Amino acid sequence: MKQITKQYQAAVYVRLSKEDIAALSGKKAESDSIANQKQFIFDYLKDKSDIHIVSIREDDGYTGTNFDRPNFQLMLEDIKAGKVNCVVVKDLSRFGREYINAGKYIDRLFPFYGVRLIAINDGIDTITKDSSDTLNITLKNLINDNYCRDISLKIRSHLEIKRKKGQFTGSFAPYGYRKAENDHNRLEIDEYAANVVQDIFRWKLEGMSQDSIAKRLTEQGVLSPMDYKRSQGENFKTGFETGSKTNWTAVAIRRILTNPVYIGTLIQGIRTKPNYKIKTVIVNEEDKWIKVENNHEAIITRRSFDLVQRLMLLDTRTAPGQTKVFPLAGLVVCGDCQSPMTRLTIPCEKKKYQYYVCDGNRKKNGCSSHRISEEQLLSSVLSVLQEHIKLICEMDACLKEIQNTPLRKIHTRKQEERIQKVEEQISRYKQLKISLYEDMQDGLLSKEDYTDIRTQYDLRIQEAQKVHVQLLKEREMELSDQTKPHEWVQEFIAHRSLQELNRIVAVECIEKIYVYEGKKLEVVFTHMQDFTKLLEHIQQLQNEDRKEVI
Numbered sequence: 001m002k003q004i005t006k007q008y009q010a011a012v013y014v015r016l017s018k019e020d021i022a023a024l025s026g027k028k029a030e031s032d033s034i035a036n037q038k039q040f041i042f043d044y045l046k047d048k049s050d051i052h053i054v055s056i057r058e059d060d061g062y063t064g065t066n067f068d069r070p071n072f073q074l075m076l077e078d079i080k081a082g083k084v085n086c087v088v089v090k091d092l093s094r095f096g097r098e099y100i101n102a103g104k105y106i107d108r109l110f111p112f113y114g115v116r117l118i119a120i121n122d123g124i125d126t127i128t129k130d131s132s133d134t135l136n137i138t139l140k141n142l143i144n145d146n147y148c149r150d151i152s153l154k155i156r157s158h159l160e161i162k163r164k165k166g167q168f169t170g171s172f173a174p175y176g177y178r179k180a181e182n183d184h185n186r187l188e189i190d191e192y193a194a195n196v197v198q199d200i201f202r203w204k205l206e207g208m209s210q211d212s213i214a215k216r217l218t219e220q221g222v223l224s225p226m227d228y229k230r231s232q233g234e235n236f237k238t239g240f241e242t243g244s245k246t247n248w249t250a251v252a253i254r255r256i257l258t259n260p261v262y263i264g265t266l267i268q269g270i271r272t273k274p275n276y277k278i279k280t281v282i283v284n285e286e287d288k289w290i291k292v293e294n295n296h297e298a299i300i301t302r303r304s305f306d307l308v309q310r311l312m313l314l315d316t317r318t319a320p321g322q323t324k325v326f327p328l329a330g331l332v333v334c335g336d337c338q339s340p341m342t343r344l345t346i347p348c349e350k351k352k353y354q355y356y357v358c359d360g361n362r363k364k365n366g367c368s369s370h371r372i373s374e375e376q377l378l379s380s381v382l383s384v385l386q387e388h389i390k391l392i393c394e395m396d397a398c399l400k401e402i403q404n405t406p407l408r409k410i411h412t413r414k415q416e417e418r419i420q421k422v423e424e425q426i427s428r429y430k431q432l433k434i435s436l437y438e439d440m441q442d443g444l445l446s447k448e449d450y451t452d453i454r455t456q457y458d459l460r461i462q463e464a465q466k467v468h469v470q471l472l473k474e475r476e477m478e479l480s481d482q483t484k485p486h487e488w489v490q491e492f493i494a495h496r497s498l499q500e501l502n503r504i505v506a507v508e509c510i511e512k513i514y515v516y517e518g519k520k521l522e523v524v525f526t527h528m529q530d531f532t533k534l535l536e537h538i539q540q541l542q543n544e545d546r547k548e549v550i
C-alpha cells in the first residue's frame with residue numbers, strides 16, 4: 001500500500017536586525033546574514049520532498065522584540081488565507097525574541113491554523129511535536145527573551161564605550177557633517193551644508209533673527225536639513241509624509257545655532273530608551289550625557305559660537321517688517337529700577353524719532369521715563385567704547401614694552417639664578433643626610449643626635465622645595481603672559497578704528513548699558529574682570545622693575 005504523505009506549502013522566514021550587526025562580531029553577523037540564512041534553509045530543505053517553498057519572507061533591519069515587521073505580517077496573512085501551512089526558520093530567535101508573543105504564535109496561532117513550524121538549529125519540527133518539545137519551545141523562547149534583554153544591555157554599553165571615545169553613534173550625521181566613508185563613527189565636513197551653517201552663524205552675528213534667516217534660506221532655494229538628507233539619498237524616513245518639500249523654520253535655525261557639534265564638541269547619550277521592550281525615548285539627566293571636546297573638525301570658531309549664544313540670551317525681538325535687530329537691543333537697562341528699556345518710535349512732523357524709555361515707567365511702577373534718544377545713546381556709547389578700546393591698546397603696548405625692556409630681561413635672568421640656587425640647596429641637604437647616616441654608622445654620632453639633625457635637614461629640604469615650586473609657578477605664569485596674547489584683548493584691539501556701533505561690536509564688547517535719571521550713562525564692558533586683572537598685573541610688573549633698579 002502506498003503511503004500518502006501530507007504536502008506542505010512552506011514560507012521561509014529570515015530576519016536580520018541592526019542590533020545583530022552592531023553587537024555581534026563580524027563573523028557571527030556574516031553567518032546570520034540574510035543570504036546565509038536562506039542558503040542554510042535551502043540546504044536543509046533540499047531532500048525534504050514533502051515541503052515546497054511558496055514564499056520567502058525577509059525582514060531586514062527589524063528587531064525581534066516585537067512582531068511589527070512587514071514581511072512577518074504578510075506571512076501571517078498567507079497563513080490565514082490558507083496559502084501557507086509550514087514556516088521554516090534557521091532558529092527560533094529569527095522568529096521572535098519576545099517570549100510572550102512568540103509563544104502566542106507557536107502555541108496557539110500556528111496549531112489553530114495547522115501550521116508546521118521548523119526551527120532548524122533548535123531541532124524543532126512541530127510535526128514530531130510532543131510534550132517535551134512544547135517545553136523545549138517555551139524554554140527556548142524564554143532564553144531568547146533573556147538574550148534580547150542581554151543584547152540590549154550589551155549594545156547599550158557598547159554604544160557608551162564608543163561614545164566615550166568620541167565615536168559618532170547616531171543614525172544620521174548632524175547637518176553640516178556626514179559620516180566618513182571608511183569609518184561610520186567619524187564625522188567629516190560636508191562642504192555644501194557646512195557653508196550654509198557658516199552663513200547662518202554669520203547672519204545671526206550681523207543681527208538677523210532666526211525667522212528672517214529661515215526665510216532667506218527658503219527664498220534662496222537652499223534645501224532644508226530634512227530635504228537635504230533625502231536628496232543625499234540617505235535611507236531617511238520620518239513619521240511625516242515623505243516627498244513633499246519642507247521649509248526652513250526658525251526652530252531649525254535655532255537648533256543649528258545652539259548645537260556645539262559645530263565647534264567640534266560631540267555630545268551623545270542625551271536620549272535613551274528605558275528598556276528594550278519600550279519604544280518610548282526619554283531624556284537623560286545632563287550629567288549622563290557623554291561630551292567629547294575637539295572631537296572632529298569644527299565649522300564655526302569658538303568665539304563666534306560663544307557670541308551667538310550671548311545673542312540668543314539677549315532679547316532679540318525684531319519690530320514688524322524689520323529683518324535686523326537694533327544694535328543695542330537687549331543691552332539697555334534702567335539704572336534706577338533695573339527694568340529693561342524699551343525702544344519707541346515717536347513720529348514728529350516729517351521725521352521719526354527713536355527713544356529708549358524705562359519699561360518700569362511704562363508699567364507705572366513708580367519710575368520716571370528716563371527718556372533718551374537712540375541717536376544720543378548710540379553716539380555716547382560709541383565714544384565711551386572708543387575710549388575703552390584706546391585704553392586697552394595702550395595696556396597691550398605697555399605690556400609688550402615691559403617684557404622687552406633690558407630690566408625685564410635682567411629680572412628673568414635673576415629668576416633663573418634663584419631657581420638654580422634653591423635646587424642646589426635641596427641637593428646639598430640630601431647629600432648631608434647621607435653623610436649623616438654614614439657618621440652614625442661609623443660611631444661618630446649617637447643615634448639621638450642623628451635623629452635630631454636629620455629632622456632639621458628634612459625641614460630645610462621641605463622649605464626649599466616649597467620655594468622651588470613657587471618660583472617655577474611664577475616663571476611659568478610670566479612665560480605664558482609673554483607668549484599668549486590675551487584673546488579678549490585682541491578682540492577689543494580689532495575694533496580700534498571703530499566708527500559706528502553695529503550689532504556684532506555691541507554684543508562682543510558691551511555687557512550692559514545703564515541709563516540713570518538725567519541721562520547719566522554707565523557702560524559695563526565685557527571682560528571687565530580680565531581687564532582689572534591685567535591692569536593690576538601691569539602695575540605690579542612696573543613696580544617690580546622699579547625695585548630692581550634701586
Ligand SMILES: [Zn+2]
Nearest residue numbers: 334337358367
Ligand atoms: Zn526705571
